[in-house]
Amino acid sequence: MDTCKEVDTEPSRKKRRLDAPMGHIITAPLSVHAANVAQFPASPAKAEEASPTASTAVIDNPATLLSLDRSISPPKNGGSRYDFNAGKSLDVAAAAPVEEIIDNESTVIPSPVQLTRIADLNASNNVDTIGLGEILGDPLIKECWQFNYLFNVDFLMDHFDEDVRSLVQVKIVHGSWKREDSNKIRIDEAAKRYPNLQVITAYMPEVFGTHHSKMMILFRHDDLAQVVIHTANIIPGDWGNMCQAVWRSPLLPFMPITQTQPSSSNSPALPSLGCGARFKLDLLAYLRTYGQAKTGPLTKKLQDYDFSSVRAALVASTPSKLNLRSLNPDTEHLWGWPGLRKVLGNIPVTPVAEGERSNIVVQVSSVASLGQNDKWLVSTLLDTLATSSSNHATSEPKSKPKFSIIFPTADEIRRSLDGYSSGSSIHMKTESAAQAKQVTYMRPMLCHWAGDGEQITVTQSTTPVREAGRRRAAPHIKTYIRFTDSSMTSIDWAMVTSANLSTQAWGSAANASGEVRICSYEIGVVVWPGLFDDGGGGSVDMVPAFKQDTPSMDQLSDVIKDALDDSERQRRRKTVIGFRMPYDLPLVPYGKDDLPWCATSPCSELDWMGRTWPGFGQG
Numbered sequence: 001m002d003t004c005k006e007v008d009t010e011p012s013r014k015k016r017r018l019d020a021p022m023g024h025i026i027t028a029p030l031s032v033h034a035a036n037v038a039q040f041p042a043s044p045a046k047a048e049e050a051s052p053t054a055s056t057a058v059i060d061n062p063a064t065l066l067s068l069d070r071s072i073s074p075p076k077n078g079g080s081r082y083d084f085n086a087g088k089s090l091d092v093a094a095a096a097p098v099e100e101i102i103d104n105e106s107t108v109i110p111s112p113v114q115l116t117r118i119a120d121l122n123a124s125n126n127v128d129t130i131g132l133g134e135i136l137g138d139p140l141i142k143e144c145w146q147f148n149y150l151f152n153v154d155f156l157m158d159h160f161d162e163d164v165r166s167l168v169q170v171k172i173v174h175g176s177w178k179r180e181d182s183n184k185i186r187i188d189e190a191a192k193r194y195p196n197l198q199v200i201t202a203y204m205p206e207v208f209g210t211h212h213s214k215m216m217i218l219f220r221h222d223d224l225a226q227v228v229i230h231t232a233n234i235i236p237g238d239w240g241n242m243c244q245a246v247w248r249s250p251l252l253p254f255m256p257i258t259q260t261q262p263s264s265s266n267s268p269a270l271p272s273l274g275c276g277a278r279f280k281l282d283l284l285a286y287l288r289t290y291g292q293a294k295t296g297p298l299t300k301k302l303q304d305y306d307f308s309s310v311r312a313a314l315v316a317s318t319p320s321k322l323n324l325r326s327l328n329p330d331t332e333h334l335w336g337w338p339g340l341r342k343v344l345g346n347i348p349v350t351p352v353a354e355g356e357r358s359n360i361v362v363q364v365s366s367v368a369s370l371g372q373n374d375k376w377l378v379s380t381l382l383d384t385l386a387t388s389s390s391n392h393a394t395s396e397p398k399s400k401p402k403f404s405i406i407f408p409t410a411d412e413i414r415r416s417l418d419g420y421s422s423g424s425s426i427h428m429k430t431e432s433a434a435q436a437k438q439v440t441y442m443r444p445m446l447c448h449w450a451g452d453g454e455q456i457t458v459t460q461s462t463t464p465v466r467e468a469g470r471r472r473a474a475p476h477i478k479t480y481i482r483f484t485d486s487s488m489t490s491i492d493w494a495m496v497t498s499a500n501l502s503t504q505a506w507g508s509a510a511n512a513s514g515e516v517r518i519c520s521y522e523i524g525v526v527v528w529p530g531l532f533d534d535g536g537g538g539s540v541d542m543v544p545a546f547k548q549d550t551p552s553m554d555q556l557s558d559v560i561k562d563a564l565d566d567s568e569r570q571r572r573r574k575t576v577i578g579f580r581m582p583y584d585l586p587l588v589p590y591g592k593d594d595l596p597w598c599a600t601s602p603c604s605e606l607d608w609m610g611r612t613w614p615g616f617g618q619g
Contacts, residue, residue, distance in 0.1 A: 106573065106574045106575070106576070107534075107573075107574070107575045107576070108550055108551070108556065108575075108576050108577075108578075109532055109575065109576070109577040109578070110128070110549040110550050110578055111128075111545050111549040111550070111577070111578040111579050111580035112247060112311070112312065112527050112577070112579070113245050113246065113247050113494070113496050113525075113527070113579065113580055114128065114129060114130045114245065114246045114247075114248075114549065114580060115128075115129050115130075115243065115244065115245055115246075115470070115477075115580055115582060116129060116130055116131065116132075116230075116232065116239060116242075116243070116244040116245070116246060117129040117130060117131045118240075118241055118243070118417070118470070118473045119240045119241055119417075120240075120241055120417045121417075121469070121472070121473065124469075124547070125469035125470075125547065126469075127547055127548045127549075128548050128549035128550075128580070130246055131239065132159045132234075132239050133159050135159075135216065135218075135228055135246070135248070136156075136159040136160050136216075136218075137159060137160065137161050138161065138220070139161040139163055139164050140220045140221045140222055140224075141160065141161075141164070141168055141218050141219070141220055141221075142164075142167070142168060142169065142219055142220060142221050143168065143169040143170075143171075143218070143219040144160075144168055144169070144170050144171070144216060144217070144218050144219075145171045145173065145215075145216065145217040145218075145298055146170065146171065146172050146173065146215075146216055146234060147173045147174075147211075147213045147214065147215040147216070147521075147523075148172075148173075148174060148211075148213070148214050148215075148233055148234050149174065149175070149183075149210060149211060149212050149213075149214070149233055150174075150183055150233035150234065150235050150238075151172055151174060151183070151186075151187050151233070151234045151235070152186075152190075152234060152235045152236060153172070153186070153187055153190030153191060153193075153194070153197070154190055154193075155234065155235060155236050156170070156172075156234045157170070157194055157197070166194075166195075166196055167196065168196060169196055169198075170194070170196060170197040170198070171197075171198050171200060171298075172187065172191070172197065172198070172199050172200065173200045173201075173202055173211070173290070173294070173295075174187060174199075174200075174201060174202065174211055175201065175202045175204045175209075175210055175211025175212075175521065176201070176211075177201050177202075177203075177204055184201075187199055200290075200294050200295075202290055202294065202521060203290070203291060203294075203319075204319065205319050206319045206504070206519035206520070208504050208519050209319050209504055209519030209520040209521075210504070210519075210520045210521070211520070211521045212498050212499070212505065212520050212521055212522050213316070213498050213521045213522055213523040214229065214230050214231055214232060214233070214498045214523070215227070215228065215229050215230070215523050216228040216230075217298065217302070219301065220251075223253065223254055224251040224252060224253055225251070225252045225301075225302070225305045226248060226249055226250075226251055226252060227248075227249040227252075227283065227310075228246060228247070228248050228249070229246075229247045229496070229523055229524060229525050230244060230245060230246040230247065230496075231244045231245050231246075231476060231477045231478055231496065231497075231498060232244040232246075232476065233476075237418070237421070237422075237425070238425070238476055240418070241416070241417035241418045241422065241472075241473055241474070242418075242422060242425065242473060242474055242475070242476040242477075243470045243473040243474065243475045243476065243477045243582050244476055244477050245477045245478075245479065245496045245580075245582065247312065247496055247525045249307075249309075249310050249312075250309040250310065252305045252306055252307060252309070252310075253305070253306050254304055254305060254306065255304055255305060255306040256306070269330070269331065270330065270331060270333075272346070273313045273342070273343050273346045274311065274312065274313045274346070274528070274530070274531045275308075275310075276306075276307035276308040276309060276310035276311075277307060277308065278313070279307055279310045279312060279313065279314050280302070280305075280307035280310075281333075282313075282314040282316070282333060283302070283307075283314055284299050284302060284303070285333040286314070286316045286318060286333075286335075286523065287299045287302070289318040289319075289320070311527065311531040311532060312525040312526065312527050312531065313343045313525065313526045313527075314523070314524075314525060315339055315340050315343055315495065315497060315523075315524050315525070315526055316335060316339065316521075316522060316523045316524070317335045317336045317339075317499060317505055317506065317507065317518050317520055317521060317522035317523075318335050318518065318521055319518060319519055319520065319521065320335055320517075320518050321515055321516070321517050321518075322334065322335065322336070322338055322507070322515065322516045322518070323513070323514050323515050323516075324338060324510055324514045324515075324516060325513070325514035326514075329342050335507070335518055336505075336506050336507030336516060336518040337380060337381060337384045337506040337507050337516070338507065338516060340384055340385075340495075340506070340526075341384045341387050343526050344384065344385070344387040344388060344493065344526070345387045345388070345389060346389055347388060347389055347492065347493050347526075347528050347530070348388065348389040348530070349388040349389070349482065349484070349492040349493075350484040350485075350490065350492055352399070352484065352485050353485070356399075356485045356486060357399050357400070357401055357402045357485065357486065358401040358402070358482055358483060358484055358485060358492065359401060359402045359403075359404060359482075359483040359485070359486060359488060360382075360385050360386065360401045360402070360403050360404070360480070360481070360482045360483075361403075361404045361405075361406060361447075361479075361480070361481050361482075361483065361587070362385070362403065362404070362405045362406070362480050362501065363405075363406035363407075363449075363475065363477070363478065363479045363480070363481075363582070363583060364405070364406075364407065364478045364500045364501050365425060365426050365427070365475055365476045365477070365478060365500060366426065366427040366428065366500040366501070366502070367405075367407065367427070367428040367442075367500065367501040367502070367596070368500070368501065368502030368503065368504065368505075369429065369434070369435065369438065370438055370501065370502070370503065371438070372434050372437050372438065373441065374441040374442075375509070376503060376508070376509050377441075377442070377501075379509065380506075380507075380508075380509045381501070381506055382403055384506075385401075385403075385480065385482070386400060386401050388492075401482065402486070403445050404445055404446075404447045404587055404589075405442060405445045405446055405447065405501070406446075406447045406448070406449055406475075406583060406587070407428060407446060407447075407449065407596045407597070408426060408448070408449035408450070408474060408475060408596070408597050409448065409449075409453070409590075409594050409595060409596060409597055410423075410595065410597045410598075410603055410605075411453050411454075412448065412449050412450045412453065412474075412597070413426065413474060413597045413607070414603075414605065414606075414607040414608060415450070415453075415472065415607070415608055416472055416473065416474040417472045417473060417474070418474065419607035419608055419609045419611060420603065420607045420609075420611055420612075420613040422474035423474070423597055423599050423613065423616075424599060424616055425474070425476050426474060426475070426476070426597055426599060427598075427599050427600075427616075428596045428597065428598060429598055429600060430595060430596060430598040430601070431598065431600065431601060439595070439596065443590060446589065446590040446594075446596065447587040447588060447589050447590065448587070448588045448589075448590065448594075449471075449474075449475050449583060450471035450472070450584075451471075451583075451584055451587065451588030452471055463586060465584050465585070465586070466544070466546050466581075466584060466585045466586075467546060467547065467584050468546050468547065468581045468582055468583050468584050468585075469546070469547045470582050470583065471584065475582065475583075477496070477582050478496065478497050478498065478499060478500060478524075479494065479495065479496055479497075479582060480494070480495040480497070481493075481494045481495070481579070482494075483544075488544065488585050488586065488587075489543060489544070489555070489558070490541060490542065490543055491528075491529075491542040491543060491544060491579055492528065492529075492542075493526055493527065493528035493542075494526070494527055494528070494542070494579050495524055495525065495526045495527075496524055496525060497522060497523065497524020497525070498522045498523055498524060499520075499522040499524060502520075503519075504518075504519035504520045505518075505519075505520050505522050506518075506522075527542075527577075527579070528542065529541055529542040529575075529577060532575055532577050533575065534575070536573060537573055538573030538574055538575065539573075539574055539575070540574075540575040540576075540577070541574070541575070541576050541577070542576075542577040542578075542579055543555050543576060543577070543578060543579070544578075544579055544581045544585065545578030545579060545580050545581060546581050548578075548580075549578055549580050550578045551576055551578045555576075556576060599615070599616035600615050600616045600617070601615060602614055602615040602618070
């Protein structure tokens with residue numbers, strides 16, 4: 001297994017190796033130094049005081065993205081010592097080799113998902129984060145497909161390297177088809193300033209559907225390609241002080257000439273879920289739903305690339321009607337919750353001790369009207385999320401999982417870095433009687449985003465908190481995570497997606513004839529420990545990672561200790577994957593008087609900037 005010679009985790013990643021994209025495995029001697037991480041600021045004002053200079057605190061400055069500053073040829077492969085706390089290469093003498101803890105080789109893999117950089121937080125809360133400039137600012141990019149809901153075209157174009165900005169072939173795919181739609185008007189007007197930009201409007205057959213997918217597909221001059229799936233609109237606010245997530249594929253080479261290329265999205269036998277070949281087929285099938293005239297050139301080009309290095313399963317939605325009685329899930333692509341159920345049904349989960357339960361945490365930025373009772377939420381979506389593999393008898397849970405739903409309160413929006421302004425991107429209606437009834441049946445599951453307000457109980461205030469460093473960054477991110485048990489120290493699977501809690505995104509419950517109706521375009525990825533098993537024996541664990549993309553030394557010590565505590569006291573190989581957490585643990589449930597943030601409700605209480613909130617769309 002190759003090692004990563006240099007891992008640059010400073011706020012600017014302009015010099016990241018071309019051959020070491022996110023998810024690259026680091027076979028690691030482990031640092032034994034304790035993490036030296038600053039405490040999260042108590043308020044947005046203090047956060048600003050603690051921020052570094054503008055050169056490191058703000059979003060990427062496109063003027064600094066000069067191709068002359070970068071090496072076009074990737075450096076040669078080589079070993080390195082890696083400090084998991086500081087994220088920098090170490091001299092060999094400064095690192096404690098893993099052999100001091102366990103004889104056999106142990107592997108630590110950074111989180112396959114990154115958080116975006118927060119402009120007004122200090123450097124200690126932005127370790128291993130990424131900005132739009134790092135994704136788009138490479139001068140080797142020659143073609144870029146952008147799929148999203150909202151676009152600021154000038155903001156997008158500013159993040160390409162200035163030497164090639166006018167040369168990159170940019171395709172924008174959105175769903176604002178109505179002539180009077182303000183998003184469409186802004187995009188079309190701005191596109192006139194860029195001859196190298198083409199606007200493509202997705203076909204939207206459902207009146208309540210949206211083109212909500214957030215994805216980039218990049219083609220490069222060195223004959224490599226990359227798929228980027230994320231949670232942010234292409235607008236300044238989403239890449240400024242909002243919490244977002246990004247999954248990036250490895251850089252994908254051309255397929256070997258001798259390798260057979262998939263010729264159909266409905267091949268007789270689909271490859272196994274989680275492998276690169278299956279990811280490719282699912283992605284091509286998703287792109288084909290836009291129609292040959294819109295994405296035909298893209299699918300034809302992607303056919304030539306080798307996805308074998310991808311370790312993730314694609315979960316997507318497209319406007320469609322699926323008949324679950326006639327579809328064959330082994331040979332046909334499924335969208336929405338049926339597709340998610342198929343993926344999760346292939347993932348074994350860790351057995352829990354008697355009296356224990358796994359904890360599935362849903363964290364979203366919007367909750368639509370789900371009905372006056374919890375039938376769809378519980379019987380369709382949550383039941384889907386509880387699905388696990390039936391191929392391993394030992395993986396069958398002894399009890400149903402506990403469910404938690406993280407959503408910010410008005411108080412947490414007021415105290416976020418952008419104050420009430422961030423609330424315009426976060427939606428759950430609570431004003432009507434039907435909406436209030438929905439809040440009532442969701443209340444037992446609702447948990448705080450920041451969890452540090454005045455409502456915190458004495459018991460909660462004395463419980464050790466694992467800080468993610470995103471309390472003051474309002475959440476536009478969407479994550480769905482299954483923790484192994486109530487300790488929330490291990491993860492069975494994790495998903496990052498554009499899909500919020502809605503029937504439009506995930507699909508309706510199946511009707512009497514077995515039909516599921518999906519209204520929107522959505523896209524996301526699921527990762528789990530088994531994807532990173534190289535077949536060399538030993539165990540593979542995924543653990544939550546806080547304020548950095550790799551587990552802390554305490555976490556690694558606990559995992560390695562577990563490897564030594566087997567029945568035969570034999571030492572065995574361990575692989576540990578971090579998953580970057582956007583929220584603190586343990587979770588803080590809503591109190592009896594807590595209510596979710598409702599963007600359409602006016603708020604007279606001042607936010608930390610001294611502003612009131614007139615209600616979404618009112619000023």
